[in-house]
Amino acid sequence: MSVPLLQVDGLSVNFRTRSGTVKVLDDVSFSIDKGEILGIVGESGSGKSVLSYALMGLLDDNAQIKADTITFGGIDLNGPASALSAIRGRELSMIFQSPRTALNPIMKVGKQIEDVLRRHGPVSRSNAKAAAIAALARVRIPDPERRYEAYPFELSGGMCQRVMIAMALSCSPSLLIADEPTTGLDVTTQAVVMDLIRDLVRESRMSSILITHDLALAAEYCDRIAVMHAGHMVEIASARTLRSHFAHPYTRGLFAATPTADTELNDLASIPGNLPDLRLDLPPCRFLHRCDRRQADCETAPVPLQAIGTDHSVRCRYPL
C-alpha cells in the first residue's frame, strides 16, 4: 500500500475559555490517499469544522493543538507554523460555507484570484490576469473575462462559490478541504456545485475532504466517510461499507434520521439527547448518555478506534 497523502494521528484540540477548557477534539486519527474524497460527517458541534481549521492553521490563539503525527505529502506539519504557511493556499487549500461573505466585498473577484496566484509564484501582472481568467473558466463560469471585473455582491451565491473554488484551485493544490460548501445555496445549485467539485477533483487527481452534516450528500460524493461525534471520530469506512454495514450506534442514528426517496417524514428518527458539555470531565465514550446499547464498562474502560473489517474502524465496545 502506498504512503497516504495526509496522515493524522492522535490529534487533540482544546480551547481555553473563561468558563474552562473545552475539549473540542480528542484523539482523532485518519488518513487520505491520493485522489481520494473523504467525507467527514457529524452534527453541529461535533468538531468537524474545527478539525479542518486545525489542519489549515486557521484556529484562534486560544486553541491548543496536540498531535502525534500530522504529515502531508511527506512534510511534517506537526511543528512550527512555518512549514504550514509555506504550503497553505498552494498545496493545501480550502473553501468555506457562505461564499458571499467569504470573499472580500470591496475587491473584484478576479483581483482576489490574482492575489493568490501572485503570492504563490512569480507571475507577471498580465500573466496573472490571464491565469485568473483561466481559473474562472475552469470552474465553468460563463463569460469569465466579464466576471473577472465583478464584485462579489454582483454575483449569485452559487457563482461566488465557483469563484471560491477557482481561487482555491488556482495553484493546483493536492488537497482541497471543502467546509460545508453547499450550505446556504439552493438545492439545484448545491448539486451543480458538488458535481463541479467532484469533477475537478477527479480531473486533476487531487484529494479532498468534504465536511458536511448531510450523510446522504457524503454517501453520494465520497469514497470514504468518517463520522464524528462530540470531538471523537466514531466510525470510518468506505462509503459503500458504511451504508450497508454501519457499526456504531450513532451512525445508525444518523442513517435513521436521513430521508431517502422511499421514507416518509414520520419514519425519520431523531437521535435522543444532546452533545455532552465538552467543558466537563468526559467518559471514554462521549456517546454514552445517548446510547441504548451501553453497558457498565462503557463508563470506565478506554474505547480505542478498532478495525473491524478491511478499511472499516469503529470506536465502540459493543458495535452493531
Add this chain to the structure above:
Amino acid sequence: MKIVLSLATRIATAVPSLIGVIVVTFLLARALPGDAAVYYAGSSATPESIAQVRKALGLDKPLWFQFGDYASRLAHGDLGTSLSSGQPVLHDLVARLPASMELTLCALLFAMAIGLPLGIAAATRPGKAIDHICRVIVSVGAAFPTFFVALGLVYVFYFRLGIAPEPLGRLNDTYFTVPPTVTGFYLIDTILAGDLAAFDASLAQLVLPSISLGLFALAPIARIARASMLASLSSDFCRTARAMGLSRTRIVYGYALRNAMLPVVNILGMVFSFLLGANVLVEQVFAWPGIGAYAVNAVITSDYAAVQGFVLMMAILYILLNLAVDLAVAAIDPRVRYDG
C-alpha cells in the same frame, strides 16, 4: 457613466437640505428674543424712529415677504452688515474662515496620524501592551476638556519651557510679514510667497492649538479604527485570505484595513463637525482670529446678521462635509458606488 450619474444624484439631494437651512436661519433670527428694530434704532430712540427703522429693515412687511427679500439678498451674496465690525458679514466670514479651517484640518491630520496607526496596532495585537496604551490614550483624550488641555499646553510649553511661541494668533506680524492671501491658509500662502521663515513661524503657531483640538478627535478615531479593524480581521474574507496563504501584511493592509476604513471615514465626518464646534474654545485660548471667536462675539452683542451668517455658513459646511464623506465612502466601497 453610472458613477457620474449617481454622483449627480447625490449632489442633488443636498439641495433640499440647503433650502431647509435657509428657512431655519431666517426663522431663527425672527425667533431670537428682543425686537431687532429697537436694537438697531439705538438707546436714544423714540417710537417714531423705531417705526422708521422697522420700515427701513422691512420688518413691518408680512413674514413671507420678508423671507422672499432675505432669499433674494442671499442669492446675491448679501448676508447683511455686522453691527460690531461694520463690515458686510460675508466679508468677515470669508476673511476668518480660512484661519479656522487651517486649524481644524491640522488638528484632524494630527488626530488621524496618531489615532489610525494606534487603533490598527491595538487591533492587530489585542491584549498586548499597545492595546492597553491605546485604551489609556483614548480615555484620557476623551476625558479632558479641550480648553483645559489647551491651557495646560500653553502653561507647560510656552510659560514654563519656552519652546512654543506666544499663543497670540496665527503669525507674529512684528517679525514676519503676513503673506498675500491666495488660499487664506498661511501654511500654503507663505510657501507660495516663498517666505520660509514665515512658514516655520505659522507652523509653530499651529502646533499647540492643533494638538489641543486634535486630542479631542483622536479618541473616537482610534476607538473606531480599533473596533472596525478587529471586526475586519475576524471576518470570513480575512479567514479566506489566510486559508489562501496570503501574507500577513497583505491581509492586514490590503484586505482588513480597506474594509475597516469605511466606518472610520464615516466617523471622520462627525469628528470634523465636532471640531468645528470645539474650535470656539481653542480659538479663545490662542487668540486665533477664526470664526469661532467671531460667532461668540456676535452672540454676546446680539449681532443678528452675523449670527445668521455664521449659522448659515456652518450648515453649508456640514452639507459639503457630508457630501465629501459620501464620495470618499463611494470611492472605497463599490456597493455604495452602484447603488440606485
